[in-house]
Amino acid sequence: MMTHSFVINLDNYDIPVRGSTGALIVGKPGSGKSVLVSYLMLMMMTLGAFPIIFDTKRSDFFSLKYLFHVSNCIEKSSKTTQNVETPVICSTPSQVAKSLRILTELMNRRYEEHQNHWGWDWIDYNLRPIVVVFDEFAATISEADRKTESEITKYLKQLIFKARQMGGIYLLLASQRLTADVLERNISSEFSTRIGMQNLDRISLDLAFPGCNLDEIPIVENIPGHGLIYNDHFDTLIPQPFIAPDMTNVDVPSVFKNLFERNKNNTFGQEEYWPW
Ligand SMILES: Nc1ncnc2c1ncn2[C@@H]1O[C@H](COP(=O)(O)OP(=O)(O)OP(=O)(O)O)[C@@H](O)[C@H]1O
Numbered sequence: 001m002m003t004h005s006f007v008i009n010l011d012n013y014d015i016p017v018r019g020s021t022g023a024l025i026v027g028k029p030g031s032g033k034s035v036l037v038s039y040l041m042l043m044m045m046t047l048g049a050f051p052i053i054f055d056t057k058r059s060d061f062f063s064l065k066y067l068f069h070v071s072n073c074i075e076k077s078s079k080t081t082q083n084v085e086t087p088v089i090c091s092t093p094s095q096v097a098k099s100l101r102i103l104t105e106l107m108n109r110r111y112e113e114h115q116n117h118w119g120w121d122w123i124d125y126n127l128r129p130i131v132v133v134f135d136e137f138a139a140t141i142s143e144a145d146r147k148t149e150s151e152i153t154k155y156l157k158q159l160i161f162k163a164r165q166m167g168g169i170y171l172l173l174a175s176q177r178l179t180a181d182v183l184e185r186n187i188s189s190e191f192s193t194r195i196g197m198q199n200l201d202r203i204s205l206d207l208a209f210p211g212c213n214l215d216e217i218p219i220v221e222n223i224p225g226h227g228l229i230y231n232d233h234f235d236t237l238i239p240q241p242f243i244a245p246d247m248t249n250v251d252v253p254s255v256f257k258n259l260f261e262r263n264k265n266n267t268f269g270q271e272e273y274w275p276w
């Protein structure tokens with residue numbers, strides 16, 4: 001059994017990845033969501049994670065497509081046509097729905113193929129983690145047609161409820177505003193880490209930090225990168241103030257590319273059903 005517990009450090013808080021669904025990040029435009037998500041994504045890639053990116057606003061994360069494409073073409077040529085159609089960076093709701101379906105299938109395969117040890121998880125089985133970046137979740141939902149929206153919600157729910165043990169799939173879900181229409185309360189509370197950037201409106205606060213008296217929630221400075229963090233492993237329900245790492249001097253695309261290339265040679269277990 002593996003004792004390595006995957007942990008991400010965030011402003012002196014240790015955020016366990018093992019046994020976690022991922023992180024939910026809410027905040028108004030310009031509050032620092034994408035910067036924080038890029039940090040968490042790179043930290044996951046440092047742990048060896050394979051990245052999948054949903055950015056239907058085609059902003060920061062979408063731009064990774066250009067450098068990513070080059071490296072991906074090399075991979076593609078040696079693989080079957082099915083892999084060519086498995087997008088890693090998705091810019092339309094229907095691509096997002098498709099990717100989520102592929103992730104759900106991968107998760108289910110992992111459960112089927114790895115059940116000989118009672119209580120083992122993806123780390124014990126040495127399976128490669130996957131980090132899913134979903135930037136501007138509410139925007140993607142509002143852009144999707146009815147059928148696509150319900151597909152996205154259906155697969156996302158399965159991943160959120162089931163992936164923590166055997167999926168090895170860590171979700172980073174960022175959204176400007178949260179309402180129960182876009183993310184049901186029983187889903188948002190499944191995220192082991194919940195983050196509000198700057199000050200939030202009461203509805204978003206209530207969804208991000210359920211069960212918490214709104215009057216007890218600390219006030220945050222209205223500076224990008226400042227926020228509140230809650231984690232299942234903290235000994236309080238009250239979210240704590242934190243400051244996200246300043247990434248201004250980090251060349252995210254080139255770090256992304258380096259980690260992506262480096263991780264092609266990894267010591268995770270081979271999975272013949274691996275879709276990318
Ligand atoms: N942790 C941080 N430290 C210092 N500056 C930051 C930090 N986070 C964000 N900023 C500054 O704020 C700007 C906006 O951040 P970011 O793009 O992450 O916001 P956002 O919430 O994703 O906004 P949008 O809703 O427009 O996508 C950044 O370009 C950067 O200049």
Ligand SMILES: [Mg+2]
Nearest residue numbers: 033034035135
């Ligand atoms: Mg953003």
